[in-house]
Amino acid sequence: MSAAAGPPWWRLPLTTALALAGVLLAWQLLTASWGVISPARFPPPLEVYGALRQIVIDGYSNGRLHDHVLRSVVLVTMGFVVASTAGVALGLAMGASRVVEAVANPVFLLLRPIPPLAWIPLAIVWLGLGDAAKMMVIFMAAFVPSVINSYTGVRQIERPIFEAAAMLDARGVRYWREVLVPGALPSIFTGLRLSLQASWTTLVAAELVGAIAGLGTILNQAAQDIYPGMIVVGMASVAVCGWIMTQGLGWIERRAMPWRVVH
Amino acid sequence: MLQPRLATNRWLQLSAVGAFGFLAVWTTAALSGLTSRDFLPTPWDVLQRFVHLAREPFSGATLGMHLLSSLQRFGMGFGLAALVGVPLGLLMARFRWLDRLVTPAFEAVRFVAPIAWVPFAALWFGTGIGGPVLIIFMGAFPPVLINTYRGARQVDLKYIEAAQMLGASHWRAMTQVMLPATVPSIVAGLRISAGLGWQSLVGAELIVASSGVGYLMVKGQAAISTATVMSGMLAIGVVGVIIDAALRRVQHTIETRRGL
Numbered sequence: 001m002s003a004a005a006g007p008p009w010w011r012l013p014l015t016t017a018l019a020l021a022g023v024l025l026a027w028q029l030l031t032a033s034w035g036v037i038s039p040a041r042f043p044p045p046l047e048v049y050g051a052l053r054q055i056v057i058d059g060y061s062n063g064r065l066h067d068h069v070l071r072s073v074v075l076v077t078m079g080f081v082v083a084s085t086a087g088v089a090l091g092l093a094m095g096a097s098r099v100v101e102a103v104a105n106p107v108f109l110l111l112r113p114i115p116p117l118a119w120i121p122l123a124i125v126w127l128g129l130g131d132a133a134k135m136m137v138i139f140m141a142a143f144v145p146s147v148i149n150s151y152t153g154v155r156q157i158e159r160p161i162f163e164a165a166a167m168l169d170a171r172g173v174r175y176w177r178e179v180l181v182p183g184a185l186p187s188i189f190t191g192l193r194l195s196l197q198a199s200w201t202t203l204v205a206a207e208l209v210g211a212i213a214g215l216g217t218i219l220n221q222a223a224q225d226i227y228p229g230m231i232v233v234g235m236a237s238v239a240v241c242g243w244i245m246t247q248g249l250g251w252i253e254r255r256a257m258p259w260r261v262v263h
Numbered sequence: 264m265l266q267p268r269l270a271t272n273r274w275l276q277l278s279a280v281g282a283f284g285f286l287a288v289w290t291t292a293a294l295s296g297l298t299s300r301d302f303l304p305t306p307w308d309v310l311q312r313f314v315h316l317a318r319e320p321f322s323g324a325t326l327g328m329h330l331l332s333s334l335q336r337f338g339m340g341f342g343l344a345a346l347v348g349v350p351l352g353l354l355m356a357r358f359r360w361l362d363r364l365v366t367p368a369f370e371a372v373r374f375v376a377p378i379a380w381v382p383f384a385a386l387w388f389g390t391g392i393g394g395p396v397l398i399i400f401m402g403a404f405p406p407v408l409i410n411t412y413r414g415a416r417q418v419d420l421k422y423i424e425a426a427q428m429l430g431a432s433h434w435r436a437m438t439q440v441m442l443p444a445t446v447p448s449i450v451a452g453l454r455i456s457a458g459l460g461w462q463s464l465v466g467a468e469l470i471v472a473s474s475g476v477g478y479l480m481v482k483g484q485a486a487i488s489t490a491t492v493m494s495g496m497l498a499i500g501v502v503g504v505i506i507d508a509a510l511r512r513v514q515h516t517i518e519t520r521r522g523l
Contacts, residue, residue, distance in 0.1 A: 041387060097266065102273075104281060106278050106285065107285045115503065118499050122492050125487055204376055239376075
């Protein structure tokens with residue numbers, strides 16, 4: 001959370017690496033070699049490495065690691081793009097027009113408090129265990145935050161900007177393209193980040209409940225096989241993919257708003 | 264131009280149009296005969312089912328009892344997150360070495376979605392109380408820690424130094440100067456935590472639990488009873504709103520008292 005200042009730049013990475021190596025070594029010794037901590041519950045690092053090798057080379061739970069990753073990431077990207085496009089459009093419309101806001105509000109008040117994960121059973125009843133159910137769940141997870149944040153984004157645009165737009169007679173497409181969207185963009189991206197996180201979590205949960213392939217199925221299968229090393233591999237993959245996608249969105253955000261200094 | 268507010272009457276009219284339109288589409292779809300009523304019940308069916316579940320036990324307990332066991336787990340996970348997160352955040356803000364020690368591990372673990380802890384939760388603590396509590400903890404912990412830490416870092420060092428100059432120990436400087444100054448930030452964090460914790464709870468109960476609203480929904484799903492699933496969603500939504508409203512009140516009271 002805070003950056004160190006003063007010592008040479010290589011000091012921090014070096015101490016971090018050494019600390020990490022120390023922890024891993026101690027862990028390995030405590031679990032596998034001395035058996036102080038039960039290795040069946042806390043997998044030793046070498047077992048995790050073995051699990052990683054196994055899933056990358058031979059595959060596990062209907063596929064190799066890249067198959068699972070690809071499947072989950074593609075599903076989330078598709079669901080996220082569809083949901084956030086719809087959500088941002090609705091949010092902007094609700095922000096721009098009081099009539100749309102009044103009409104859409106009651107439905108929205110009903111949907112909003114339902115946690116994304118709570119849609120999973122409904123999606124399974126309606127659409128089964130396939131990709132369609134996953135898409136529905138991702139959609140529900142990503143839709144709500146993108147609507148809310150686009151809506152508040154429009155409402156937070158300062159009054160003088162609207163007055164300037166009116167004075168310059170910006171109307172129609174120009175009004176949207178040059179006033180509403182850019183003005184709401186910071187808030188829209190906040191919403192997109194929340195949406196992306198929610199859809200990723202929800203997809204993993206949905207895959208845990210039931211799926212043929214995907215990162216969640218690794219976790220599910222490993223839990224059933226009581227294979228702690230593979231559980232760690234699954235969790236790490238979920239974290240790394242989530243992190244990469246968040247970084248990707250951050251990259252798009254910087255491209256979309258070049259006028260903003262990095263916050 | 265940003266449109267002026269609508270008159271209250273017109274607002275109510277339009278809202279009613281939205282609400283009734285939604286219910287009308289839903290009801291028509293349910294009654295159209297294209298699908299069975301079990302698959303897509305009418306809103307009225309869902310309400311009836313809700314009342315029925317509140318009275319008659321389903322998969323072991325009435326809706327109220329399922330909610331109670333959910334709330335118990337939530338209370339434990341959320342309480343634990345607050346109990347660990349607040350002191351840890353304060354200590355990290357006060358001691359640089361602890362900050363350096365905890366932050367990398369915390370940042371690494373934070374990116375693991377709470378729901379991905381499910382296998383370990385089951386392996387370590389079983390499916391009774393412990394497993395779900397771990398998952399709620401994982402969801403609720405980060406916002407408490409982050410908010411406490413950031414709030415405590417913003418406390419002006421002058422106050423702490425003044426307290427120490429007047430003879431306050433580390434402990435007193437932290438509990439009597441730092442902690443009170445951080446309270447608004449902590450409460451804001453707790454509110455976010457409660458929301459995330461409640462969401463994680465639902466996920467946890469879908470997978471590792473043998474009671475609770477999430478479990479009730481899984482059973483409803485297995486019985487292909489959409490009305491039961493929707494009743495569960497309704498209960499979860501309502502309780503979530505109540506929890507948030509309660510914490511918002513606390514937050515508001517504290518902020519007013521502090522003149523924020």
